[in-house]
Amino acid sequence: MEQQVQQAVAFFKSEPAYQKLFSEFKKKYESLGRIGGTVPVRLFTDEELEVISGFFGMPASKLAAKKSISVAAFEQQLADTRFSDVALKSLLDAFFGEEIISNKQRKEAKEASVRAFAVKLRVQHESLAFWFDFLLENPADTRWIWTLLEREPDRFEAMTVRLQAAFSQLPEKPERLPMFSQRVTGDPHSFDMQTDLGKLWLNVLAVRAGQAVPQSTEAINELLQQYHIYRDDLLNFVTCAGLYAKTEAGMHPVWEAAVEQNTVQIVPVRELIPLATIYPSYGSDVWIVENSGVCATLLDAKPDVPIVCTNGQFTLAALMLLDRLVESGNTLHYAGDFDPEGLGMVQRLLERYPDGAVALWHMDAQAYADSAPVKELSEERLEKLNRIGHSALVGVAAAISAKGKSGYQEALVERMVEDIKLEE
Numbered sequence: 001m002e003q004q005v006q007q008a009v010a011f012f013k014s015e016p017a018y019q020k021l022f023s024e025f026k027k028k029y030e031s032l033g034r035i036g037g038t039v040p041v042r043l044f045t046d047e048e049l050e051v052i053s054g055f056f057g058m059p060a061s062k063l064a065a066k067k068s069i070s071v072a073a074f075e076q077q078l079a080d081t082r083f084s085d086v087a088l089k090s091l092l093d094a095f096f097g098e099e100i101i102s103n104k105q106r107k108e109a110k111e112a113s114v115r116a117f118a119v120k121l122r123v124q125h126e127s128l129a130f131w132f133d134f135l136l137e138n139p140a141d142t143r144w145i146w147t148l149l150e151r152e153p154d155r156f157e158a159m160t161v162r163l164q165a166a167f168s169q170l171p172e173k174p175e176r177l178p179m180f181s182q183r184v185t186g187d188p189h190s191f192d193m194q195t196d197l198g199k200l201w202l203n204v205l206a207v208r209a210g211q212a213v214p215q216s217t218e219a220i221n222e223l224l225q226q227y228h229i230y231r232d233d234l235l236n237f238v239t240c241a242g243l244y245a246k247t248e249a250g251m252h253p254v255w256e257a258a259v260e261q262n263t264v265q266i267v268p269v270r271e272l273i274p275l276a277t278i279y280p281s282y283g284s285d286v287w288i289v290e291n292s293g294v295c296a297t298l299l300d301a302k303p304d305v306p307i308v309c310t311n312g313q314f315t316l317a318a319l320m321l322l323d324r325l326v327e328s329g330n331t332l333h334y335a336g337d338f339d340p341e342g343l344g345m346v347q348r349l350l351e352r353y354p355d356g357a358v359a360l361w362h363m364d365a366q367a368y369a370d371s372a373p374v375k376e377l378s379e380e381r382l383e384k385l386n387r388i389g390h391s392a393l394v395g396v397a398a399a400i401s402a403k404g405k406s407g408y409q410e411a412l413v414e415r416m417v418e419d420i421k422l423e424e
Contacts, residue, residue: 008083008096017048022095025071025088033102035075035088038068114150121157125164133264147202148196159197162190163204169230174273174390178322193220193231221316230316233270238317239292240265241299242306243325262303269317278324280306286325287361287420288334290342294409294416301417314345322349326357335361335416338368338407339377340384343397347390360392361419362412365399371407373400 014017021039028037041049041064053063056077062178063069075088083091093099101109115136115404120133135142149156166184178188185191191198206221214220230236241264245255252275258265259281280286286306289295295309308325310318322332334349336342349358382404388397400406409416 005086005094008086009090010121011083012091012095012188015051017051020044020048021052021069021074022092025074026092026100028071029089029092029100030103033104035071038070040068041066041299062351077286090093102375109207110150114146114153114414117153118149121160123416125160127167128160128164128204131163131204131207142203145200162197163200166201167208168205174228174230174233176233177224177229177231184417216313218314218319222319225316225320230269230273233273234268236315236317237266237268238272238321239295239309239311239313240267240307240321242281243278243286243308244281245275245324247274248276252320252321259304262299265300267321269320272320274323275324277328278321279328280330282306284330286330286332287416288322288332288418289409290336290345291409294335294413297413298416299419302420305420305421310345313341314348318421319352322353326353331356331359332357333359333361333419335363335409335412336375337409338363338371338396338400340381340388340400342394342406343388343400344384347388350390362409362415363393363396365395367412368396368399368407371409371411373403373405373407375406377404377406 022042025197026045028039029035031037044052046060049060049063053060056063056073058415067291069087076205078084078086078088078091089100118132118136122129122136125132135145135237140148153392162185166180169184171180175183177191179193181190182188189195191201193199193202202220202223203213205227207341209226221236225232241262242259243255243265244259245252255265255278257263281304283306285296286308287363288308288310289298290310290312292309292311294295295307298305298307308321325332331347332353334346336345346358346360346363377400382401388394
């Protein structure tokens with residue numbers, strides 16, 4: 001049998017027309033995973049068709065009229081030649097000097113090889129076994145990681161060594177990310193979030209914490225904070241006034257002096273870390289605004305008001321401060337802008353503190369109408385309103401969607417002034 005196969009190979013290799021024909025047969029098998037399909041005759045010259053048509057025992061003009069050459073018909077014709085015992089698949093394998101497999105088989109073999117490599121890494125890096133288990137169970141959700149592993153296995157293995165070293169040396173007290181990176185790898189930028197290693201590190205920490213990998217800066221900072229790692233503890237800050245704070249040693253003198261002098265504080269993460277509790281200088285209500293101009297106006301009207309200004313999207317410092325206030329049993333009266341992003345911020349607060357610690361402050365549909373909205377919202381921004389699902393916000397979200405314009409808290413500042421003056 002092997003001798004007959006080699007004779008067939010020698011025969012068909014004697015004519016260039018068969019080289020081209022068999023190359024097309026090979027492509028068909030790789031695509032279909034079986035002998036089948038057709039090859040267009042337009043791929044061949046008149047001279048090549050003369051050779052191929054001779055194999056079928058018909059004029060070249062008749063073969064050309066068929067428009068295509070059937071792979072199965074070629075195999076049937078092969079059975080009527082002196083190579084009758086040679087299957088076309090065996091002939092193709094011998095012709096190209098390899099076992100031809102389907103694209104599907106090749107893909108499955110590659111995936112199996114990559115998974116086997118991941119399993120090997122799991123065994124070698126036992127402290128990261130939980131992460132590799134997650135990767136192996138959720139390949140679709142971690143496609144970019146599998147792509148990286150497949151394309152650059154040696155680099156991925158080297159990064160895994162660093163990930164294991166980092167995980168085994170997590171800080172027990174607050175440490176800045178560059179300092180942590182320098183301590184573990186000797187390079188302060190190894191775990192920068194825009195690098196592959198930094199993204200993998202974030203993935204490891206998220207899996208360990210049992211949560212989705214964070215996408216926003218706010219969420220990334222919060223995840224790192226869970227492991228005592230801070231990306232920036234000086235430029236990440238929050239503005240506040242009228243609040244006392246205590247450390248384990250007692251009342252914080254700077255916060256106490258700020259209340260006595262009605263001084264506004266710009267507080268970075270660095271100064272929030274050692275604080276045990278934060279609470280208003282009087283009562284249990286704290287007023288939270290997004291806009292610094294509104295905050296300044298409210299302070300002009302009542303300099304001792306317990307107030308927090310987030311300065312736009314929530315920073316880690318803002319969330320740390322709000323966490324401490326809620327832990328102390330206070331109510332956060334929140335006012336933001338009437339736009340998709342503003343409602344998104346409110347929704348995050350309501351979801352973060354689901355036990356009633358957040359009270360919406362002039363944030364309903366009537367307040368939106370009273371803000372006299374004038375700025376048109378793009379379709380892209382309006383689309384974001386579909387993500388607003390909290391029961392306290394669906395009404396105002398619908399109103400904004402219907403009008404298609406944004407409203408701002410500055411328009412309601414006089415009402416807000418009246419509210420804070422009533423509180424003592």
